[in-house]
Amino acid sequence: MNLLEGQSITVTGVDDVDNYNLVEYSKDAEGNLQIVGGYCMKIMSELQLLLNFSIKVVTSYDYIKEENGTLGGIGGQLINGSADITIPLSYLLPFRVKYVVALHPLIREPMLAIFHPPTRSTSVRDIYIGTLSPSLWVALILTWLLVYGGYWILLLCNHSDVQSNECFLIIVAAISEQGWYKRDGRLPFWILTFISFVFGYIILESFRATIISELAFERQLVKVFDDLFTNGFKILTNPLQQWGRYIAPTGRDREEFMREIATFYKNDSDxxxxxxxxxxxxxxxxxxxxxxxxxxM
Known part of the structure; x- marks a missing residue:
């Protein structure tokens, strides 16, 4: 059930461009504030379409502050009902958006894992080649050109009597006979092998560039909390917080695992x-x- 269906959500933040706010404000023709940019613009727009609610923007001239026992600034706006959502310290969030991601590993506990997303090299197992893929035909044409390029290289080796339709047969025969006897001598086997290796390497790299990079899909390596362990992440957290009963991987002693965490952890800034x-x-x-x-920093 969508509780936000048709509702108007009031968003507030401190309009301070010097602090790189997530929200940039502007006034429309009627003098009403609206979100025109900033880091949360895209997120807000997508949520609006998904949950079908509207946004009313109000601004505050100060962050959360306490005056005479009451809460002011954007905190006060939340308490008195003039705002539903506030964006405090929003100028800090771009750093996390840029460098790391957050994972909520435990649904029952308000805890998250923050990490730098891992990268991996593309695996051939992830390739899906469509028969009508332009990259596939480019690779095949390039391979054909390279093979006949090899034929022209062989012509430069004093084999002007070789016909184009004999190219493949001559290469196979030369390798099988461990060399190629020509009119004025013998082309050693290692030279033929080297030429074949160069051709093969060029074809392979061309294939990787035109097929794999285009058609292989990247899987998200960390989807759930257990993936952190399977991808070799070391866990950092304050060992004084008794979270070992939640984060110990399967098959590991929890107390031993917490002692291991304590060896990695120095302080939060580190x-x-x-x-x-x-x-x-x-x-x-x-x-x-x-x-x-x-x-x-």
């Missing part, structure tokens, strides 16, 4: 640096990674 460099995942109950990353 964890942010390690995550950016890759190979580490940082576990937290809330997304304050942007603050950690900015503090290391």
């Amino acid at each position: 964890s942010a640096i390690k995550v950016i460099r890759g190979g580490y995942a940082f576990l937290s109950t809330w997304d304050y990674f942007p603050e950690l990353w900015v503090s290391t």
Whole structure:
């Protein structure tokens, strides 16, 4: 059931361009504020289409602050009902958007894993070749040109008596006889092998460039929490937080696993640096990674 169907959602943030806000505001012809750009523009637009709700934009002139025992700024707007969604510290979020991704590994617990997405080389197993793919025909034509290019190279080796329709037979015969006897001598087998290797390498690289890069699809390597372990990530989290009962991989002793985590963890800022460099995942109950990353700059 879509509870947002037909509803108007009020979004507020601090309109401070010096801090690289996620939202850029403008006024329409009637003087009403509207979102015209920023990092969350695309997300908001997609959510609007998916959940069929409208957005009303209001701005605040200050971040969350406390005055005389009351909450002001964007925090006060949430409490008094003048805003439904607020974007605090939005100038920090682009750092996480650019460098890392977040994974919610445990549905029952408010915890997420923050990591630099891994990359992998394309595997032939991931190739799907369509019979009408332009890249396939380009590769075949290129292969044909390379084979006949080899024929012209052989002509430069004083084999002007070779006919084009004999090219394939001569190459096979030369390799099988461990050389090619010509009118004025013998072309050694290793030269033929080297030429064949060069041709084969060029054809292979052409195939990789024109077929694999176009038709192989990239799988997302980390979809669930267990994928972090299978892809070799080291887990970083504050060992004082007793999360071992949730994150120990199958078949591992939980206390031993927590001791292993303690050897990797120094502090939160160090964890942010390690995550950016890759190979580490940082576990937290809330997304304050942007603050950690900015503090290391």
